[in-house]
Amino acid sequence: MSKERKEIQRARMWRYFLDAATDVIDEEGVNNVTIRKIADRAGFTASTAYNYFKDLSHLKFFAAMRFTADYLNELPEYLSKGSNTVENWLHSWECFCKHSFRQPEIYSVIFIDNLGTLPQELLKDYYEIYRKDLTHLPDEIQTIVMEQNFSKRSALYIEKAVEEGFIKQKDIEMIAELTLMIWKGMMITYMNNRRNYTQEEAAERTVELVKECVMNVVIETRRTEVNFHS
Missing domain, CATH: 1.10.10.60 (Homeodomain-like)
Structure with a gap:
């Protein structure tokens, strides 16, 4: 054959x-x-x-990817809400939290659970067959979505904030890692009922913490130019 x-x-x-x-x-x-x-x-x-x-975790990962269609469909709209990269990135977090806390088990399978292999390899396999899932997205966003390493995905997008003078290059990796840890921490807290949050409250609180974290690394003289309200 x-x-x-x-x-x-x-x-x-x-x-x-x-x-x-x-x-x-x-x-x-x-x-x-x-x-x-x-x-x-x-x-x-x-x-x-x-x-x-290879095993059940891989099949669950691939199947879970199908349930992210609503998120991917809305992402371009959220990424265009702001007037600069920092605002757009915060809006993208708003979109991600909205959908991930609506389907916590699905997003946990994709971004938190142990898959027994590198998620990037699984994502590549998935989009080789289901490339059409991305065709409605701008090329720039396709590149970001194809990156399964969440913190690297964030870093790829907010690099433009360095060019725009909002964030220093040395802070890119740190802010990408910290915001990921905020989401993971809240997701695990929410899924294990460690706090009495509704899905909306969990999503809103995560976005608030992400914004606070991001604003701490935005260059002080540029902070007034970031207007974001979730």
């Missing part, structure tokens, strides 16, 4: 299993997904599923 035919077959089998996984998640939730349930729904054996997916 030629390489091209193998890729076509692989894409076809992925669709069978991911369609089935999506149905199981819709009906029972991502935490109740098993290889057997997915294989049965797809009309294949569990051993066939393992021919295409």
Whole structure:
């Protein structure tokens, strides 16, 4: 079988299993997904599923990616709300928190759970088959979305804030890491019911903390130019 035919077959089998996984998640939730349930729904054996997916965590990751469509569809709108990169980035956080706290288990699978391999490799595999999921996004945003390392994704976007004179280059990596830790901390707190937050309160509080963190590294003489209200 030629390489091209193998890729076509692989894409076809992925669709069978991911369609089935999506149905199981819709009906029972991502935490109740098993290889057997997915294989049965797809009309294949569990051993066939393992021919295409290394383990359950990978299949859950790929299926969970399908549930981020609403976030990706809204992201360009949020990224255009501000008048500079810092404002746009904060609005992108607003969009991300809105959707991630609405579907915490889904976003935990993608950005928090142990996958047993580098997430970047899984993301590359996913978008090789489902590249059309990104075609409606500007090229610049496609590049950012394709970066699964969340802090690196943030750093890629806020680099422009350095050019605009809002943030110093030395602070880029730090602010990207800190804001990621804020989101992860709040997500784990929310999912484990450690605070009595509604999903809206958890999202709003995360955005507030991200904004406070970001404003602390914005050059003092430029802070009045950042107008962001979630």
